[in-house]
Amino acid sequence: MKAILQRVSSARVDIDGRSVGAIDAGLLVLLCAERGDTEAQADRMLAKILKLRIFSDDAGKMNLSVQDVGGGLLVVSQFTLAADASAGNRPSFTQAAAPDDGRRLYEFFVSKARAAHPVVATGEFGADMKVHLVNDGPVTIPLQMAP
Numbered sequence: 001m002k003a004i005l006q007r008v009s010s011a012r013v014d015i016d017g018r019s020v021g022a023i024d025a026g027l028l029v030l031l032c033a034e035r036g037d038t039e040a041q042a043d044r045m046l047a048k049i050l051k052l053r054i055f056s057d058d059a060g061k062m063n064l065s066v067q068d069v070g071g072g073l074l075v076v077s078q079f080t081l082a083a084d085a086s087a088g089n090r091p092s093f094t095q096a097a098a099p100d101d102g103r104r105l106y107e108f109f110v111s112k113a114r115a116a117h118p119v120v121a122t123g124e125f126g127a128d129m130k131v132h133l134v135n136d137g138p139v140t141i142p143l144q145m146a147p
Contacts, residue, residue: 001041001105002081004030007054007139011074013123014130021121026071028133032081033097033105041145042109049073050117054139062139072119076131077106099126 005027012022029049033042055064055071066073082096097105103125113120123129 001037001145002032003143005141007136009134009136011133023072023074029075030078033102045145074121076123077125
């Protein structure tokens with residue numbers, strides 16, 4: 001399972017011109033399930049995201065988590081994180097989870113996030129989404145959970 005975290009001042013997802021999910025300060029989580037990924041990996045990914053200290057404390061050091069600062073999570077499915085562009089000029093997405101598995105793991109992750117964190121917004125799995133964000137820092141962190 002892969003994720004890209006972006007620390008944001010604000011972020012939202014629009015589909016067909018309407019906003020379907022938005023947060024103020026917090027984390028935009030671009031989430032990708034790959035073939036063979038499990039719910040255990042999704043659990044570990046969520047735990048890492050909630051505790052990762054990438055928000056500034058009073059001294060300006062990255063020492064606080066999204067939980068510490070009361071920030072939101074905007075979780076967006078992003079199968080293109082599984083891209084392999086090592087051969088040729090057209091990426092291959094064969095490592096991405098099959099759509100049914102990807103949806104199941106995405107929905108599992110979101111349900112666990114909502115149970116563990118007070119502010120969780122989402123995009124829509126498989127939709128053509130427009131993601132708007134103000135990257136704070138900028139801070140962008142890639143994460144990968146091995147089996």
